[in-house]
Amino acid sequence: MNHSGTLYVVATPIGNLQDITLRALEVLKAVDVIAAEDTRHTSGLLAHFAIQKKLVAVHDHNERKAAELLVQRLQAGESIALVTDAGTPGISDPGAVVVQVVREAGLKVVPIPGPSAVIAALSASGIIAAGFTFYGFLPASGAQRRNSLQGLSGLQSTLVFYEAPHRVLDSVADMAQVLGAERRLTIARELTKTFETFHSCELGAASAWLESDSNQQRGEFVLLVEAAPPQDEKPVSDEAERILKLLLAELPLKQAVKLATDITGTKKNALYEFALQLKQE
Numbered sequence: 593m594n595h596s597g598t599l600y601v602v603a604t605p606i607g608n609l610q611d612i613t614l615r616a617l618e619v620l621k622a623v624d625v626i627a628a629e630d631t632r633h634t635s636g637l638l639a640h641f642a643i644q645k646k647l648v649a650v651h652d653h654n655e656r657k658a659a660e661l662l663v664q665r666l667q668a669g670e671s672i673a674l675v676t677d678a679g680t681p682g683i684s685d686p687g688a689v690v691v692q693v694v695r696e697a698g699l700k701v702v703p704i705p706g707p708s709a710v711i712a713a714l715s716a717s718g719i720i721a722a723g724f725t726f727y728g729f730l731p732a733s734g735a736q737r738r739n740s741l742q743g744l745s746g747l748q749s750t751l752v753f754y755e756a757p758h759r760v761l762d763s764v765a766d767m768a769q770v771l772g773a774e775r776r777l778t779i780a781r782e783l784t785k786t787f788e789t790f791h792s793c794e795l796g797a798a799s800a801w802l803e804s805d806s807n808q809q810r811g812e813f814v815l816l817v818e819a820a821p822p823q824d825e826k827p828v829s830d831e832a833e834r835i836l837k838l839l840l841a842e843l844p845l846k847q848a849v850k851l852a853t854d855i856t857g858t859k860k861n862a863l864y865e866f867a868l869q870l871k872q873e
């Protein structure tokens with residue numbers, strides 16, 4: 593493997609250190625430098641695996657500046673592993689800016705996939721859905737949070753949020769208010785750790801469950817909300833109905849239906865049945 597001038601984006605465990613991949617260990621041992629969100633935190637991980645390596649800091653506040661320095665190192669032929677405190681860099685974590693700047697400089701970026709709380713939560717949730725929308729952290733302010741939830745309320749995919757323990761009660765209350773108390777919520781807490789918990793309930797019952805045991809409000813959370821129910825699609829849209837009525841007023845039924853089909857693209861049978869109903873009325 594030629595590491596020279598390559599940035600590796602390395603996923604690290606989200607709790608259980610055994611979740612590090614063999615490839616992540618190989619890369620962390622082989623690179624010249626590790627760029628870390630918090631060098632002290634990453635030192636602990638490296639010590640556990642008996643890896644000694646030079647560390648440089650890349651956090652939210654200095655990400656662009658740090659990215660430029662990393663580009664200089666890569667251009668000089670060094671190889672770099674980018675890690676965050678837990679999980680996959682760039683997923684509600686620093687990393688995306690570094691990757692963009694490095695790519696724009698025409699340098700090679702290689703993902704080393706591994707843990708991410710969103711995927712761990714979804715994979716063991718038992719939620720059957722066509723897809724999911726990963727939102728990450730909702731805004732801290734109540735009004736902005738409810739506004740964001742409003743924008744997501746109609747999506748017909750599972751909604752996935754990260755949440756901090758001190759905001760989880762407020763967030764589930766807002767979700768119940770904006771998304772509807774009867775939608776199902778799955779709380780995935782402390783994944784891969786000693787007190788890992790999955791709990792599913794209706795959004796309206798979530799606050800009471802969290803309040804019933806203060807331990808359930810501790811630690812790290814992924815919140816998964818059931819998709820919006822499918823909207824009943826009308827076989828004949830309001831616009832098709834309007835056009836059909838206009839045509840029926842001037843033409844025989846069959847001709848009106850044919851023209852309305854051509855104009856609106858609605859199924860002919862649906863329009864025909866609708867026209868018969870209108871005539872009967």
Ligand code: SAM
Binds near residue numbers: 685756
């Ligand atoms: N980059 C990480 C990833 O790939 O999952 C996410 C980092 S983000 C700053 C931290 C948030 O991820 C936590 O507040 C929590 O919402 C979620 N999270 C991380 N580890 C978790 C765990 N073990 N169990 C549940 N949620 C977790």
